[in-house]
Structure formats: structure tokens, C-alpha cells
Amino acid sequence: MKKQTRYWMRRILLLCLIGLVGFAIYQVSTDTGGKPVEGEEAPDFTLTTLDGKQRSLSDLKGKAVMINFWGTWCPPCKTEMPAIQQAYMINKSKGFEVVSVNIRENDLPVSNFAQQMGLTFPIWMDKDREVVKQYKIGPIPSTFFINRDGVIEKKIEGPLELSQLQYYINQITS
The missing domain is CATH 1.20.5 (Single alpha-helices involved in coiled-coils or other helix-helix interfaces)
Incomplete structure (x- = not known):
């Protein structure tokens, strides 16, 4: 037994x-390791813009938002900037906002870059990489499309063309 x-x-x-x-x-x-994921609310953050204003993602609640993490030293980021500018101009009247988050650079090179590229959307400065850490950003460019309720609809790593941008913007603005 x-x-x-x-x-x-x-x-x-x-x-x-x-x-x-x-x-x-x-x-x-x-x-997900605390990483923001599609279908969940985008984590709020506050940064200073290139023109010196404090802005929070939560200030844009009710708008369709595209957050793009980039750097002037990143060739794919440079490649997609004209398309982002064009998408911004096409869609800003529909309640669409670009949150362009520059990573760990000083104001002067970013300002020169924005001027050379003809960028008119606000550039948010993440000099200490706090938001990069919060969003657990790996490769750049990294782009989040957030609907009017503040929910992440799509995350893309890598450069986007205008047709791709327009496709995802249409999803969050309709």
C-alpha cells in the first residue's frame, strides 16, 4: 500500500x-512588459515643445493623434518627414494632430532640421528619453495612431509613406 x-x-x-x-x-x-499595446489607452505624458510650451497628450483628448518618435540623425526618419508634413496638412482640419517626439537632441539641430524640411506641426522634445522609456520604444521611427477616445489603434515600427499614413489616419479620424 x-x-x-x-x-x-x-x-x-x-x-x-x-x-x-x-x-x-x-x-x-x-x-507586454508595460509596453503600450493596440486596443489600450495611450499612456499620458507631458513634454516641452520646440517653441517652449508644456504640452500633454491628454490635452488632445477628443482628437485623432499620431505620435511619431524620431531623430534628426535617423535616415528613415528623414525619409518619412515630408509624408508626415503632407498628411498633417491634409488632415488637420479633421481634428487630427501630430505629436512629433524628438529623441534626445538639443533644440538648435532640431529647429534647423524642421526649418529645412518645412515642418509646421509641433515638435515635442524628449531630451531625457522619459517618454521613450515609458512607451518602450525600440527602433525608430516608431508611430502610434490613437483614436479620439485615446485608444491606440495601431503601432508601426519603421518609416511610412503617405498612402500608409493616410490609411491609418482615415481609421482614427472617421
Whole structure:
């Protein structure tokens, strides 16, 4: 009888161990690590714009917003800037805003870049990379499309062309 009891105890322990390992794997595979994900509310943040104003994402509640993380030193970022400017001009009358977040640069090179590129949308300065850390940004450019309720509809890593921008903007402005 003792051998049979030991046999069943081992079986039960083995099943419990398998269950715990399975649960741990599930947790790791579904954990976003605090990263903002599609379908969830975009985390609020406050930054100073290139023209010295304090702005918060929450100030734009009720508007369709595109957050674009970029740097002047990033070739793909430079490539997509004319398309972002064009999309901004086409859609700003529809309650669309661009939150252009420059990463870890001083005002002068960013100001010169904006002037050379003819950028008219506000540029928010993340000199300490606080928002980059909050949003867990990896490669840039990284772009978030946020609907009027403040929910992230889409996140894209890499440069976007005007047709792609327009497609996602239409989804958040309609």
C-alpha cells in the first residue's frame, strides 16, 4: 500500500509541476512588459515643445493623434518627414494632430532640421528619453495612431509613406 501511495503522490507532484511550468510560459508569452499595446489607452505624458510650451497628450483628448518618435540623425526618419508634413496638412482640419517626439537632441539641430524640411506641426522634445522609456520604444521611427477616445489603434515600427499614413489616419479620424 505504501508503494502505491508514493506512486500517486509522485504523479500528483509531477502534474502540479507541469501545470506551474505551463502557467509560467503562458505568463511570459502574454506579458507586454508595460509596453503600450493596440486596443489600450495611450499612456499620458507631458513634454516641452520646440517653441517652449508644456504640452500633454491628454490635452488632445477628443482628437485623432499620431505620435511619431524620431531623430534628426535617423535616415528613415528623414525619409518619412515630408509624408508626415503632407498628411498633417491634409488632415488637420479633421481634428487630427501630430505629436512629433524628438529623441534626445538639443533644440538648435532640431529647429534647423524642421526649418529645412518645412515642418509646421509641433515638435515635442524628449531630451531625457522619459517618454521613450515609458512607451518602450525600440527602433525608430516608431508611430502610434490613437483614436479620439485615446485608444491606440495601431503601432508601426519603421518609416511610412503617405498612402500608409493616410490609411491609418482615415481609421482614427472617421
